[in-house]
Amino acid sequence: MKMGWWRKWCSDFRFLGILLQFLLLTQCAALKRQRIHKNNSDDEMYYSPVQLHLLEDHVVLDNGILNVTLSTPAGMITGIEYNGIDNLLESEYEEINRGYWDIVWSKPDHPQDITDKLDGNSVYVVREDENQIELSFLQTWSSSKTGLPLNIDKRFIMLRGSYGFYSYAIVERFKGWPEMSMSQGRIVFKLQPNLFQYMAVSDDRQRIMPTMHDREKGHPLDYPEAVLLTDPDNSFLKGEVDDKYQYSSDNKDNRVHGWICSDPPTGFWMITPSNEFKTAGPVKQDLTSHAGPISLSMFFSTHYAGIPLMVKFGDGEPWKKVFGPVFIYVNSVSDDEDPLALWADAKEQMLIETKSWPYDFPSSEEFLNAEQRGTVSGRLLVHDRYISERPIIADSAFIGLAPPGDAGSWQRENKGYQFWTETDARGYFVIKDIRPGNYNLYAWVPGFIGDYKCNFQINILPGSKIRLRNLIYAAPRNGPTLWEIGVPDRTAAEFFVPDPNPTLMNQLYVTQPDKFRQYGLWDRYTDMYPYEDLVYTIETNNYETDWYFAHVNRNVGNKTYVPTTWKILFNLVDVDESSNYTLQLALASANEAELQVRINDGTLEVPHFTTGSIGKDNSIARHGIHGLYWLYTVGIPGSLLLSSNTNTIFLTQSRGSSPWRGIMYDYIRLEGPPSTDIETLKH
Template identity: 60%
Template sequence: MSPMGVTLQIQDTHVMMDNGLLQVTLSNPGGLVTGIRFNGIDNVLEVQNEEGNRGYWDLVWADPGSAGTKGIFDVIQGTSFNVIVEDEDQVEISFTRSWNPSLQGKQVPLNIDKRFIMLRGCSGFYSYGIYEHLQDWPGFNMAETRIAFKLRKDKFQYMAMADDRQRIMPMPDDRLQGRCQPLAYPEAVLLTKPINSDLKGEVDDKYQYSCDDKDNKVHGWICTDPRVGFWQITPSDEFRTGGPVKQNLTSHVGPTTLAMFVSAHYSGEDLVPKIQDKEPWKKVFGPVFIYLNWAMESDDPLSLWEDAKAQMAIEVESWPYSFPASEDFPTTDERGSVSGTLLVKDPYIDEDYMSADSAYIGLALPGDAGSWQRESKGYQFWTRTDEDGNFTISDIRAGNYNLYAWVPGFIGDYKYDVDISITPGCDIDLGGIVYEPPRDGPTLWEIGIPDRSAAEFFVPDPDPKYINKVLVNKPDLRFRQYGLWDRYAELYPNTDLVYTVGVSDFRKDWFFAQVNRKKDSKTYQGTTWQIVFNLDEVDQSGTFKLRLALASATVAELQVRVNDPKANPPLFSSGVIGKDNSLARHGIHGLYWLYTVDVPGSLLVKGNNTIFLTQPRAATPWQNIMYDYIRLEAPPPSPSK
């Protein structure tokens, strides 16, 4: 028996899509999702909320020239409703909002078209948005845009966003005064009188459920009576900003589920799209898939999570979708592909070319090497190389791009030296391409692993008073516990960290972030870390190279001094860098920075030497530097040697 066809009912104030599996009701012409009926639940969305606070697209915008990431919060309400496709196999509907000069300063200067699609036999619905800024319009900044769903708190209390991060969540009421203790910032609270007493004494913070976009493909909620799952599936990262390791929110207490498209989380203002006056710009966000599933009463509720992951794999395999009706969403035959083999050349490691194993390689708008991580206006297309460095990037939208890469195990960024033009149906084979990472001489010593993360360093156990139980006994997730910044002063109460090359172990002896030292409840002071190392000989006339790769920085300054902790000025200063806020947001990386410091041989001595790394900025506990990797290179040997 074939599934029931899709029907569309249009009323004065609402429209409803129905395929026999679920019914989705939206406001007319606003395009707000007001109801989702599924498997005996009249509405899975929070019926106690106003209709405008259940399921919606939103954005945050500001006038051009505005600094920071704040702005005007705007739930996007359509002003016109149109039927794009209506037959038994598919309904696609459109809710548009147009801009004109009379709205300047009152509404973001964008034409926005929100689309919703329901297919026959499909247990869910799709949504995508088309944002367009015309050439003669004024500019704007857009710090965030997303889709948000607020589910029924009496039904959906179990959240899953990864195999190792899923749990019964606190109720939204648990975050109200009288049931919790506010912590250092509004997102974090300590549950003191939660409705579910099993959760007493735990920290709740939505940022503990963030993850890299490359891993952020399915998350959502489970209702146990009846057994129903609500899942947000993002099958592609092409429309997200900042590349594959940009971090974003997923699901959190509400119960809330987000489809994040643009955000400044873990990056700051660098990833706020700044559309200039008279700059034509158009971008399609999505489609994403809202998937609902159900299980028998006798089934394990967690089978819904396993099924959601399986459905996610189907959606990823189906990308790019063939059914969206907009000409702004190209089908697979309107796209192109690029392939090749990435090799690494570093003669100080191996005289032969090395395969770039598991490298991240992708296309983004033209720019400098590494510019992709701060790119927020265009589309990006990424993959990983195999163990031999081979790669194929498929289904690339037509346009002009640069090819970028970075290789775990090596510092720096690769950029192919020729722009790449993608045309419909093209299949470009670049053959062998070679990345030569920064290198001037042989390694004298190194600290860490060059992988753009501080995860390999020492992450302390949290204060027992401030734990999230879902993160306990999971060493790879320990960095997501609350309050780790204050553990440094407890571990180093009187003097700062000293790392002795050849004796210390970075996994145990290098704190994961160079944080400020807590002096009392309201004041902090900067810190100076020391790297002590021995040199058997020193070329006094040569130049040594100190490579400093940073995994994150937050309103921090890195000063470098050699063998004189009071040298003024320091040998090197980064100036104030970074607005990642990764430490407070329980991240282990943000934006990547790479510095090379020339160290004159005259500053070094035969025997023991000390490099002093100072982070002096100390207005808040969260000003810090996370290191990725540090290396000292000797001067290159003379040709005669």
């Protein structure tokens, strides 16, 4: 009896010891996580109330962790005090040029761009208590004014215990207001260059960066953004090319980026918890952080798209949109810890912010919380009878809601909200937190060309949960595949990207898979094909090594660029001259280009097909691997093809004069007639 009691006591004691050990380890882990913010201060577990300090022409948001100073009534961020640093921003700049919102716009009768920094003409305290302060800076327009015809309500929020602050804006225009266009809207932060010299955009895109002074001393290259660093303060950077477009990212990948100061170890990060307020969908590319040091939150721009993403308003057209909130996050570690831990912590904070979306603390009724939003779920399948008689699972497809339009219109949409996700391995999807309104459901599926659009509109109401039946995407197809070049994924990433000119390199991308971000690759085509253009033989060549990633012009000297013609050689047997064949041309990018197609006669004055002048996405010059997506279905009469002989398709990019006029192919496929057996057509 006593022995049983003793065994039970010992067992309970061991259990209690294990439990206490677990709690102790958990607490130690928590303290270690907190150290990344608080440097082991005595007040680790205590957060001061948020305070608002009113000065003569400034206000200060103070939560005991950081202070943020804003000018009044303009609403410029003039100072950020944190971790013993008086101001993370460059105080040598004027107050209007440290941290600010801006919009680049134009009038119809004055097409030159005007930059408005959205300085407010009044300021209001929206909320003030010990847990939260929210300020509103208003810029209003009336018919008696000549400036930007928008009402701007800039908001700044500081929360108790938060290592950063939030900012968002409600932008509005009313009926009767004048015609205008906008090409860019963003938040800009210019940090102290003597402190912030290490930039991180992703796990594999991090580096010590040059300063603006380094750039000013450098040698300008073919366009203003690109500079060869000839005498940088840090000799490690000498001989490198710096260009802000080398650090662009797709919206879907642009969740957190920023800068690290090594002494004292401090991080400054821009966190974007949702892309619903950004234009043109998940694969729209834009700027992140770049030399300055500068950190950006881009809401809309024409980058990598051109005029289609110019936000144009007709005379009297009303509009309203909420941009943000985005989170400006700061962190720190002790002097004996690795400053790179700040990047890992910033990623963790990004996940926290993303899971918290939509936020429940913004005070504006225009920002809708989770209860005011809806959900859509379903499953996407693909039908392509030349691959399978049964529906194919749309694995990892991008699927989303955007304002009504044609199939694929989402990539040019620039006024509304978009909500995207990816399908799982079985094709299922759930799109959450959708603002009420009327939408079309769009999708595109890696491995298949074209765009899907659901054939009915979806009306989202507050709290609605819409479950769709199986959706079938009939991928464009007229006949069986005779041959193909590339992978239909809307990029040219799978094609051959050359090494850069050794004198014009960015060392970051020497060992990276995205070599396309190197400067000057348009001229490397001329180095590889100085006299004759690319010839690709279907039976023997490999697109990964033999198909150049961009169809560009040839440099013939004296900065003269001439059009080029690529050839695809292939053999067919038993050509059906009475039937039609199909050439599917999917383009990943086009910039002031014209693609002409000729079949078996490259001397024809009039091509069998031409795209006409297309595109202005400038992806070649701006180190992108894609811009806007284009799909052309070209019919080829069988009478133009040769049986049991070599056929040639001539692809001419006919617009010369510039190194950056050209296209990038996504995927090319030749299809046989619908009724034929593919095996009898192959050679």
